[in-house]
Amino acid sequence: MLEQLPIEEFQQRRAALLRQLPKGSVAIVAAASEKTRSNDTEYPFRQNSDFFYLTGFNEPDALLLLANDAEQPVQLFCHDKDPQVEVWHGLRLGVENAVEQLGVDVAYSLDDIDSHLPELLNGSERVLILRGEEDQPELQLSYWLHSVREKARQGYQAPPIVEDLAPYLHNMRRSKSAGEQRMMRRAADISVAAFKRAMQFAKPGRYEFQVAAELHHAFAMEGAHQPAYGTICAGGANACVLHYTDNKDRLQDGDLLLIDAGGEYQGYAADITRTFPVNGRFTEPQRQLYQWVLDAQLAAIEVLRPGATLQQATDAAAKVLNRGLTQLGILDGDEQQNYEQKRWRKYFIHGLGHWLGLDVHDRGDYRNNGSNVKLAAGMVLTVEPGLYIPADAEVEEQWRDIGIRIEDDILITANGHENLTAALPKTVEDIEAWLAQGQN
Ligand SMILES: [Mn+2]
CATH class of the missing domain: 3.90.230.10 (Creatinase/methionine aminopeptidase superfamily)
Known part of the structure; x- marks a missing residue:
């Protein structure tokens, strides 16, 4: 009854976006988070459309990184599997399965994001993020950039350019495959x-x-x-x-x-x-x-x-x-x-x-x-x-x-x-x- 697009299509979209970005770019696109409806219950989860377009992945809080100069250009951060949580909220994909199921190059736990991001941003030319969007981690990006600059004396260099990813990604989305x-x-x-x-x-x-x-x-x-x-x-x-x-x-x-x-x-x-x-x-x-x-x-x-x-x-x-x-x-x-x-x-x-x-x-x-x-x-x-x-x-x-x-x-x-x-x-x-x- 439900037809799904093959992971190759999502891989093609990521590759097409990576090709469009200037050399030395790191693009960050975040999944949606759960939103409270009343007290401790949430609205039915709806994935962020940009994140879904690039991953086909339907879990909250995950983060996609596209780095066209990195050895592994497509990197995903997602929730770890956790039997306690999964009993209540359903199965999670987990870091171990993400590479095979989503066709990304490498996957990490969301717990490691604050240590990984500054390393990845170090030395890149520009970072692209969807600016002024509810689900996107603009505040965290400031924090990650700050972490890079703190290590300037150790030779770290923060990307000098922060750019809006929207024109690249949104005009791609306008044409339907x-x-x-x-x-x-x-x-x-x-x-x-x-x-x-x-x-x-x-x-x-x-x-x-x-x-x-x-x-x-x-x-x-x-x-x-x-x-x-x-x-x-x-x-x-x-x-x-x-x-x-x-x-x-x-x-x-x-x-x-x-x-x-x-x-x-x-x-x-x-x-x-x-x-x-x-x-x-x-x-x-x-x-x-x-x-x-x-x-x-x-x-x-x-x-x-x-x-x-x-x-x-x-x-x-x-x-x-x-x-x-x-x-x-x-x-x-x-x-x-x-x-x-x-x-x-x-x-x-x-x-x-x-x-x-x-x-x-x-x-x-x-x-x-x-x-x-x-x-x-x-x-x-x-x-x-x-x-x-x-x-x-x-x-x-x-x-x-x-x-x-x-x-x-x-x-x-x-x-x-x-x-x-x-x-x-x-x-x-x-x-x-x-x-x-x-x-x-
Ligand atoms: Mn209408």
């Missing part, structure tokens, strides 16, 4: 199946959190053991709160329900949004607004191919949304003027999409040397235009308290794109037909 694309396809398929089920489960009188539970159950049954991020189930006006995760209200007859969720498969996220009528039929104003958002999404997706930019897709979506808002009278005045003055921004209040991968808002730059990053085969991004008309908007009452977003996951291919979540009903007709089928 064939293996990663397989994982993301599975995450997408699982999430589509779960959405189909949750859409039919949602009915007037059910609570938002019950729809979320149905979705999470389906994720698990399909092979994703957890959601990739906090599920949004937003009925009626709640959909105008972009990151509404309270999911506490009862679904009302006549309202739309916006679900923004995705399963996580082997670390990789899907990220889907559908907005549909709780009672199975769009009202006329809902249908009209929905159709404009859908037309905007289709226009944006159409743009996506190697060489195009996310900004071009954003412009395509904004043009359609602006036309819709003007034609419906939600924006008064002239379409062209409204577009140029960006008046559509009042109701389309977020970006069009984002990179997708190990993080739901995946790493990697969107701008490079002052221009927009050009799309290339292997990149995966979301396309998710929306319109949100709040209760206090000065528009006809029929439009108020409606929030609509439609989101799919798009893989850039050699000749264009592939919609990984295309199998989930999206047109007004397909959604109504799918919901009607659930009532039989």
Whole structure:
């Protein structure tokens, strides 16, 4: 049921990163630590995505060192095996097994880190660390550098340069390998199946959190053991709160329900949004607004191919949304003027999409040397235009308290794109037909 990438792929990633780094570099990437939920219990453990990308190793607190001038360039520090701890918390890989199981050059106990690190840093040209990141040991690095400098009279030399590893590592992560694309396809398929089920489960009188539970159950049954991020189930006006995760209200007859969720498969996220009528039929104003958002999404997706930019897709979506808002009278005045003055921004209040991968808002730059990053085969991004008309908007009452977003996951291919979540009903007709089928 769970497919894993071979250790060779992780070895290739480490080798590719090592090749990119200037001579004499030592890069440090840390695993996540357990995080407290209440008193002495923790949140379910989620590995740091950068560390996972380079190791495939799912234990907390470990540390990966990549040193391109060292005899053993790939070094791992991890927890020792400990029968007492393992009885309570599960098996650990242990230092003895790390070399074989993870394909690193050498492994050490975490207990030895403060004595080993200064030795390794001594004489290197630069040290690279992910700066300003919650899980990364920037404070310890200061301490390790201090330990090297303390031995200056014995001939020790601390690296003169401390650099951010992010541009090297995060732009690598933006391009998905064939293996990663397989994982993301599975995450997408699982999430589509779960959405189909949750859409039919949602009915007037059910609570938002019950729809979320149905979705999470389906994720698990399909092979994703957890959601990739906090599920949004937003009925009626709640959909105008972009990151509404309270999911506490009862679904009302006549309202739309916006679900923004995705399963996580082997670390990789899907990220889907559908907005549909709780009672199975769009009202006329809902249908009209929905159709404009859908037309905007289709226009944006159409743009996506190697060489195009996310900004071009954003412009395509904004043009359609602006036309819709003007034609419906939600924006008064002239379409062209409204577009140029960006008046559509009042109701389309977020970006069009984002990179997708190990993080739901995946790493990697969107701008490079002052221009927009050009799309290339292997990149995966979301396309998710929306319109949100709040209760206090000065528009006809029929439009108020409606929030609509439609989101799919798009893989850039050699000749264009592939919609990984295309199998989930999206047109007004397909959604109504799918919901009607659930009532039989
Ligand atoms: Mn998204």
